[in-house]
Each structure stands twice: as structure tokens, then as C-alpha cells.
Amino acid sequence: MTDNQRENFGPRLKEIRLAKKMTLHEFYGVISKHVNNFSPIENGARSIGKRLSEDVIRHYHINEAWLATGLGNMFTDDELNTATLANRYDSTEGVPFININPSEICSGEFNILREKPEYYVNFRPFNDCDAYLPVYGDSMYPKYASGEIIAVREVINKDIIQWGEAYLIIADEYANNITTVKLLFEHDSNSKIVLRASNPNYKGDTILDRNAIKKLFLVKGKITRNQL
Template sequence: MLPAMSSILERINKIAEHEKVTISSIETRINASKGVLSRSLRTGTDISSKWLTAIVENYPLYNAEWLLTGRGEMLRDAGDRFTVKQISKLRADRDKDVQRIPLYPMAASAGIFEIIASEQHLKSIPIEYIHIPRMPECDGAVPITGDSMYPLIKSGDIVLFKEVHDKTNIIWGEMYLAAIKHRGDSFFFSKYIQKAEREGYARFVSANSHHQPVEFPIDSIRALAIIKATIRFQSSF
């Protein structure tokens, strides 16, 4: 067993108790097979580091240092240092003195369909609310996984978004969350959207140069939200 793994298992169980959910629900959120966590809790066997990372990314309100080492408080508090970076400020945007922005879980299996697609929006239950002053109006926030927009957005950052209901209102060159369904495959990513040379297509471009641009028909976009700002916690992971 890895050092202190039994203590980590106990802390995962505390997260489940605090969230008032089952371990099976946590497995679903982190896109793990049924039994990956519950089996370890029952037998005391090691949990793969990728599942610990997934817990950190999908439960951003919990102190990662506490989960991994037991040091500090279980929940992040005002003492955690974080930075808010505004990504998009359009001419029509009006800052609000303060707003209560719902924070949604970002399980890989759920994708954006349960978060920003209009027909699903009411079915998504926020895990918390973020109070942000002097920021353009936002519809929600989600933690991001992956490195396609690194270094602007890194895995674990929280992005604040504003839904786009009409795809003809895409502002070329801005950064978006997009859910795509094309030729039977579904994709979800955060990227810049540029106008493609092909008529009726959009070009999705990463900040990370290791990711090649891709093009999809605009009609394949199932849900879209412009990224207004990011939140990055500075506490040690």
C-alpha cells in the first residue's frame, strides 16, 4: 500500500459524507468504473493516482493538500489564495457589483450537455455558488480538465461562462466552451473559435501549440458558451 493510503481512503469517505452522496456517485463523477473506489475502501488497496487527480479536479471546493496529506482544512476557505482573470470583455458587457454564479461539476462522462445546453440546464444541480464582484454577467462555472488551453487555462482551473443560444452570434476569435456532435462522435472542449475557409465550418484552435486546430461544421455545435473569466487556486496540490 502507498504511504498513508488508508488515510486517503478515509478522507475520500469524508468527502462522500459531506456531499451526502455514495462512493458510487463519486466514481460516476470522475468517470471511473464501478467499484474502483468502493473496492479500495473495502479492502484497503491502493487507488491509482489518476483517480486521486480526478477527485481533485471534480471536487474543487475541497483542499487537495488535505486529501493527499491530511494537512490543513477539508474545505477551501478565504485563506486559499486564488486569482481571477477576465478572458472576454465585450462592448455590450456591463459589470455587476456582485453576482452569485452556480458552480457545476464537470464529469468527463457528462460533458457540457448537462451544464449549458438549454434543454438540460434545469437538470444540472450546482455543487456550490461563487460570489464574484465587478464581472460581466455569467450563467455558470465549471472546473476544466485537460491542457489544450495551457498556459491560459490549466487542468483544475474554474472557468466562468455565458451561454450562447444562437450559433449565428459566434464572435470569431473569442474563447468558448463547445459541445460538438459530428458523425456519431461527441466532443467537448475549450478553444478559440475562428472562421474557417470552408463555408459553414468553424475552426477550433488551442492555446497549447501541441494541439492541432480542428474544423467542424457549425451545425454540429450542440451547445456553446463564451468563457468570460478563469479562477486559479494557488494552494499547493
């Protein structure tokens, strides 16, 4: 995509965001720390940089030809992303519920998005998520209690983290294949992050190398089983 084309696709980004019924923070918060910068971009007052535009395109599987010209389909439909897109954007089906204990996930070649769902949940506030997962244990109580269900959305750019928010972290063998839901906080070293339970009875932080993270999912919220 040329620089001239990037200067003109702000309004089309807004069209995508509104079609997904997302606020500026919801749409861009997983990509950039500076969400307010996207308002003038959407209004055509400023252009978007090459790196940032690539992050948006990759995260939302946007058809670059449509973004540049307005012609064709809004989203890509390549084979690898078809299932994920169907879950994200088909509100009649909803988001898949994967009945697996996150702590039992071993990184390896595991891809949570390819697991067979038990059923689909159609709940508009979280219909942009990738999956629902059950909560086990009480390390995140009272934020998330055992038996509740969390809605997670994969983070593409792992350098953009909303500090103090809960994430599902899937680490590699160098971090003992840790898979857990924890609050994330900044570490003094930019190469590390701090994992912390919300339950005050679980004392002590876990320090994790950023490079050890295989997959990262933002926990956007929760539902209880009686809401299904």
C-alpha cells in the same frame, strides 16, 4: 412589438445594461458584431430592427411589456428561466459552480444549466455568467491551466462568434459528441468553424460543422480555487 414601440425602447435597453453593470461590448457583443451601432440606439437617435430586438429580448429574458411601456417587471419570470435568472441577477447568491469535467459531457438532452451546483460563486465581474466549470487537462495552457475554474455564458445566436476567443462547445452525435473548450476561428466555408488549442504542443485544428453545435458558451474568464 410594433415598429413604433421599438423606436422608443433604446433608453430602456441602456437601463437594463447599466443595472447589470455591463459595458456596451459586454452586453451586446454576444448578440451582434456591430456593437458601436447600439450607442445611438440607446440614446434614441436610431431605432432597432425587429430581428435584432428579438435577439436581445430572448438572450436577456426581457419582459417585452416593460420594454415597450416601462410598466411591470424588467425581466420575464417564466418557469423555464427562473433558476437561470436567479443565478445571473441575484448577486447575494452568485453563479453556480458545476463540478463536472466538460469533456465528459455527452450532448443528448444534457442541459448544463439544470445540473445541481456544489456551491455559488459571487464574483462581480462574472456575475452575468451562467456557470463556473473546472478545467481539466492542459490543451488550453497557458490560457487556462488544469485546476483553474472558467466562467461561461451561453451564446444564443450561434452566428455571432468572437473569433480568437475561447468557447465551450457541445456538439451532437454527428460530430462524435465532442465537448471541449477551444479557441474558435473562421473557416473558408461559412458552414464550418475551426477549433484550436492554445497549447502549442497540441498541434492540428478540428473542423466542425456549425449545424453540429448543440450548445455554445463563451468563456468570459477564469478564477483560481484560492479565490473562492
